[in-house]
Amino acid sequence: MSTGWNREEMAARAAQDIPDGSYVNLGIGIPELVAKFVPEGREFIYHTENGMLGMGPPPAEDERDLDLMNAGKKYVTAVPGAAYFHHADSFSMIRGGHIDVCVLGTMQVSANGDIANWSTGAPGAIPAVGGAMDLVQGVKHIFVITQHTTKTGEPKLVEHCSYPLTGPGVVSRIYTDLAVVDVTPAGFRVVELAPGITFEEVESKTGAPILPPG
Amino acid sequence: MIDKEYSSVASAIADIPDGATVMIGGFGASGNPIELIHALIDQGAKDLTVINNNTGNGEVGLAALIGNHQVRKMICSFPRSSQSRVFPELYKAGKIELELVPQGTLAERIRAAGAGIPAFFTPTTVGTILAEDKETRQFDGRTFVMEPWLKADFALIKCETADRLGNLTFNKTARNFNPLMCMAATTTIVQTGKLVARGDIDPERVITPGIFVNRIVEVSDPVHEDILIAEGRSYP
Helix, strand or coil, X not given: CCCCCCHHHHHHHHHHCCCCCCEEEECCCHHHHHHHHCCCCCCCEEEECCCEEEEECCCCXXXXXXXXXXXXXXXXXXXXXXXECCHHHHHHXXXXXXXXXXXXXXXXXXXXXXXXXXXXXXXXXXCCCCCHHHHHHHCCEEEXXXXXXXXXXXXXXXXXCCCXXXXXXXXXXXXXXXXXXXXXXXXXXXXXXXXXXXXXXXXXXXECCEXXXX | CCCCEECCHHHHHCCCCCCCEEEEXXXXXXXXXXXXXXXXXXXXXXXXXXXXXXXXXXXXXXXXXXXXXXXXEEEECCCCCCCXXXXXXXXXXXXXXXXXXXXXXXXXXXXXXXXXXXXXEECCCCCCHHHCCCCEEEEXXXXXXXXXXXXXXXXXXXXXXXXXXXXXXXXXXXXXXXXXXXXXXXXXXXXXXXXXXXXXXXXXXXXXXXXXXXXXXXXXXXXXXXXXXXCCXXXX
């Protein structure tokens, strides 16, 4: 009987791999939870695309500032030492290679590190890309947090992405409910298995060859 | 004497013609010049090309301008959200055009226009369908796509404080695209929460220098998109 990691445990596991002093951009969804699990003794500074370094947690409803939002259009706070700037400076931080780590959700990620997380390419769908293509090309380390399979059991770690790419060959590490997986020159490699999960189970739920730990 | 002050939002936007390209500041619900947008709805200019990161929310501000059938084309990075219905309906009906631009490329194209740089190269979109038909070049062994500047005839801007020379300050993340758009439009029209005397803004605190601003109108206590939506308001 498998157990694996829940959403918070996936986020906490990813947080363990972010070095002290990192400038970090968190995507919407499970990646947002990473901010709750900063390891003891480490300091991260959070960047939000709409113009702030030093983003803090959401405010109480009656303490929100209508001019203080994050890129997900949610109300946030500013920590001591925060800075505000305009969009071109904000994306210079991203595109100029100044942000250390970006943690993103995804629809698919391939064995060579391609990521597809902005569009299903379905006819009639309204395309919306936001800052995703800038982040994957500009940030030094791209981490992905995702369930290992879709709700219908399809692998999200695949040989080739069938959805339109956000960027090619950019992902370095993937955190799923089953395992931590690296993208290596030889393809996917399991770094760590979640509690109660066997390599064989991970292999059977991965849509591409995957190497065991070690 | 330099005096860029206008007495009303209506007079400040009166000469925006049909077919104009209009940049509108703001991101999500913050930094949107709602009063200027509503004045443009009253004024009625049609066939506009509008540049904004999004397509508005609810039935106020930019969403109301689109819903009033004044916009022919949107240039933006993220044309939908949980509260945007107006644009998606028109887009699915084939009644409005969309140019989708990644957010950083959008910001940089606007900045480039303001800085007099006709094009630049970026790795953003390389290897994706958004790079199709774009010119590419190699630098240091890596592929980059060429992106052109993005100019506008008018920019509608919201700031916190302005003086009569057009020096501006903003509040927190309401700054977003506003300073860039001030630089990239032929005529930049600013609504300010507070209009102060020349010299009342510390030069060290100026975010947008007045050289980038043409018109200023004071709008004390501006409305906020999220509040209007929470109250179930629509415009007109």
